[in-house]
Amino acid sequence: MADTAYDVIIIGSGPGGYVTAIRSAQLGLKTAIVEREHLGGICLNWGCIPTKALLRSAEMMDHANHAKHYGLKLEGKMSADVKDVVARSRGVSARLNGGVGFLMKKNKIDVIWGEAKLTKPGEVVVGKSTKPAVEPQHPVPKGVKGEGTYTAKHIIVATGARPRALPGIEPDGKLIWTYFEAMKPDFMPKSLVVMGSGAIGIEFASFYRSMGVDVTVVEVMKNVMPVEDAEISGIARKALEKRGMKILTEAKVAKVEKGANSITAHVETKDGKVQTITADRLISAVGVVGNIENLGLEALGVKTDHGCVMIDGYGKTNVPGLYAIGDVAGPPMLAHKAEHEGVVCIEKIAGLPNVHPMDKGKIPGCTYCNPQVASVGLTEAAAKEAGRDIRVGRFSFGANGKAIALGEDNGLIKTIFDKKTGELLGAHMVGTEVTELIQGFVVAMNLETTEEDLMHTIFPHPTLSEMMKESVLDAYGRALNA
């Protein structure tokens, strides 16, 4: 094989792309990955990981501010050094970015540096990036291949997504931020308007609030984090408001006026009233759109829908030999969804037996605000809408020994079962560390356990996880500590 000919070329090295590349190499396929900006994609560089680093600083801050509650005395006032908080977050990202480079080398995957374009079936032309890179950048990895024409039997598009811009409120990088600017502030604003209360918006709102910023969240839907169970969302909202966050729902940012060093947002509420909010900056967090442009998809006749490539259950597009996975292949736009979708796709390409399409109903979602929110499966409303006869279990953090000991006694674990079959349809949580708890229910759902199996499972004491069992017991009127 010529050294520009591969079994598989993957475009984009985000969690979707790089994980797929590793699995591809494990399956013995000659694999290359094209990247124009940063190994690890949005997730490692400007998404999941650096936000979690920032939120850890926020958490330390929150703890310090409550030190007294734990009998600890802190002399003087706790304050954040923006530069150092950001530097730590960038350092965490750099470490993982380097880690992906190492993994590529270890698995003998060629990294081709530059912007990929599909010119004809089976061919990828890599040129200079036409996209201005987000600064600061991590160094270009060593030993990469350069621009040129490459061929492959199978090409997987994993180009990810970018912030969606609302007309008239386009981010300008100065006064109107996207997650890129919000991730690396060079000063701490006094006040912020966050437009959109999905996971990204609410995480930044929570981070900045912990840093002492005056934060107003504006959300068009009825609830914050609209995809979450309404009851959970309501508890989260109350907790966030208690922390001093202002939240406007069923409200829309209609217009933004820019001042010299501030913005004024005109917010329209449901009743038709308009209020103005002046703040230092506005964060636009109204979702993301797939990176489907400038790839040559149109010329190949690849079908797209709402800014995403259309695929079947195994990542296949309508064009033979061309596949798409991850954010560019549609929601939910989550790193673990991208990874799994990629693994399914490449295992199918390799012809492994028993490859099953991903079940989108079993993808967990986590939001790392304070308090955290995590869920999997159907919400109570969705289950009812689907006509399911259900049983709902609830258990509050206030009745759990570990939560009380932690001083984190606000939260709820909610479970939803099919009344007839005992199938676990959904689990929803709000409270401290629930992002680490949810996986227990994800495993349960994947193994298709019923309430009976869960009731037979022993949970260690004292842990937050005991609430998971109590919630299950409660669904059947058997909760012990309630």
Next chain:
Amino acid sequence: MARRLAKLNGLDLAQISGTGPHGRIVKKDIEAALEKGVGKAATSASASAPASAAPAAAAAPSGMSSDQVLKLFDDDSYELVPHDGMRKTIAKRLTESKQTIPHFYVSVDCELDALLALRSQLNGAAPTDKDGKPAYKLSVNDMTIKALALALRDVPDANVSWTDDNMVKHKHADVGVAVSIPGGLITPIVRQAEMKPLSVISNEMKDLGKRAKERKLKPEEYQGGTTAVSNMGMMDVKDFSAVVNPPHATILAVGAGEQRPVVKDGALAIATVMTVTLSTDHRCVDGALGAELLAAFKGYIQNPMSMLV
């Protein structure tokens, strides 16, 4: 979940194939089965294993996983042939048999000289049609079938099937005959063999054997039966023991007839001898009963004229 759904819908898990990890039956499989109407648990009092035992069989340990087995060999040192339906049925039924049936074995030697003599006499006397084709050509196997059927008639306590609740005492000896066919084996049944003349058994067997090889048997031609014969004599096997095929309680493994030294009236002599081994389901055919059945069988083989009356 799958188990719960199967129970709610009265499905027999043993009849459903799983598509989950390592072939586990998952919710989707149950839904598919419901749609196609597969796996409805048997409701009639058929002689097959009671439905309640089926989930237990499905849950029984299935040995090493495919991955565990394959790991023991180099990647390019084998090729993989997917199981067909017959292979799966054989595996399932025989595993079930060995796991649920306590097997017990009794062997005996039978002298064949008289039987062979009678056979050639009968074949020689077979009427011929206008093409000169004889109306029957008896084989040793045909005579074995008949002898076993008559022995079961004489020892009716051994002509039984086990169910958890009752002993099923059969009124006729329906003898299954293991026929080896490409890719496996199948056991067509000669019904009421104790009542049929040898010529009928012989011709029936010829037809069943032919259609078995063409895989053209109807289910009712190979399902059920009260006992079975497995004959490896033509392959020069001296003796072996067979696995009981439920709902049978017995199976007779037949070795080759060969000339062996025997002691007759205190002196060495040469006789044609075959060794047969009866496997029994000890739950319903105890050792002594098995021995009694074998003795009756041996009687018919060594005094073959008694099969004719």
